Amino acid sequence: MDAALAHLRTEGVHAVTLAGLAKELDISHQAILHHFGSRDGLVAAVVKRAIDAFESELAGALRVIDGPLTASRVLLQRAFEVMADEGHGRLLAMLALSNESPKDLTSFETSKPIAMVAKMAHALRLRDEPDATYRDTLFTVMLTAYVVLATSVFENAVTFGAGLEPSAKVSHEFREWFANHALAHMEK
Numbered sequence: 001m002d003a004a005l006a007h008l009r010t011e012g013v014h015a016v017t018l019a020g021l022a023k024e025l026d027i028s029h030q031a032i033l034h035h036f037g038s039r040d041g042l043v044a045a046v047v048k049r050a051i052d053a054f055e056s057e058l059a060g061a062l063r064v065i066d067g068p069l070t071a072s073r074v075l076l077q078r079a080f081e082v083m084a085d086e087g088h089g090r091l092l093a094m095l096a097l098s099n100e101s102p103k104d105l106t107s108f109e110t111s112k113p114i115a116m117v118a119k120m121a122h123a124l125r126l127r128d129e130p131d132a133t134y135r136d137t138l139f140t141v142m143l144t145a146y147v148v149l150a151t152s153v154f155e156n157a158v159t160f161g162a163g164l165e166p167s168a169k170v171s172h173e174f175r176e177w178f179a180n181h182a183l184a185h186m187e188k
Contacts, residue, residue, distance in 0.1 A: 005046045009087040012094050016043060047095060050088045055113050057082070072121060072186060076179050079148045089152025117141050125186055137186070144182055151175075 003025055007015040018039050022029040036042040057078060083089030115138070122137040150158075156166040164170050 001042070001046050001049060004042055005050070005091075008043065008046060008091050008094070013043065018042070043095070047091065050082075050091070051113065054079075054082050054088065055116065072124065072183055073179055075117065075121070076144060076148075076182065077175070079144070080151065080175050083148045084152040084155060087152070089149045093149065093153050114138075114141060114145050117145075121186070129187070132186075140182060140185055144178075147178060 003021055004016050007021075016039060018029050018032045021042075022032055032042065036045055083092075118134070118138040118141040121141055122132065122134050125132045125137055155171060159166040159170055159174075
């Protein structure tokens with residue numbers, strides 16, 4: 001699955017072939033088929049593993065956090081890292097745009113990670129703002145998801161188009177700026 005993920009991240013969905021992976025890993029094509037059933041099964045397993053790991057991280061992060069703002073900042077920072085820096089957002093975008101998106105990939109739809117994050121954020125928000133509406137929290141989380149996913153695909157192009165030199169410093173500065181604005185809204 002690691003080899004498939006590397007190809008998915010760098011070359012896209014079309015780059016993953018069972019024959020190619022079998023040759024690269026020096027195993028038989030049949031061994032891959034035995035474990036995953038098909039190429040779609042392998043791609044679905046890779047994406048499911050990434051989504052499950054991210055969801056576990058988000059849930060686990062709340063155990064070590066001391067307050068709502070810290071929790072939100074940590075969750076947002078980790079979302080940028082996983083989706084943009086580690087390439088999972090780009091992978092999800094490629095799969096969403098591909099005609100070859102795995103038919104059996106239902107983890108994202110059934111686990112509803114955006115709703116999970118919104119519910120956690122709203123519970124934290126209600127501590128300091130009892131009149132906050134869930135809908136406002138949900139839409140703020142959705143906006144954040146859009147920004148994180150767009151960052152994972154377009155960060156360098158947008159940064160360059162804005163007249164800035166793409167760099168880790170600029171990336172960090174924008175992410176902090178966005179976090180400050182999103183969290184300020186959640187504090188209203």
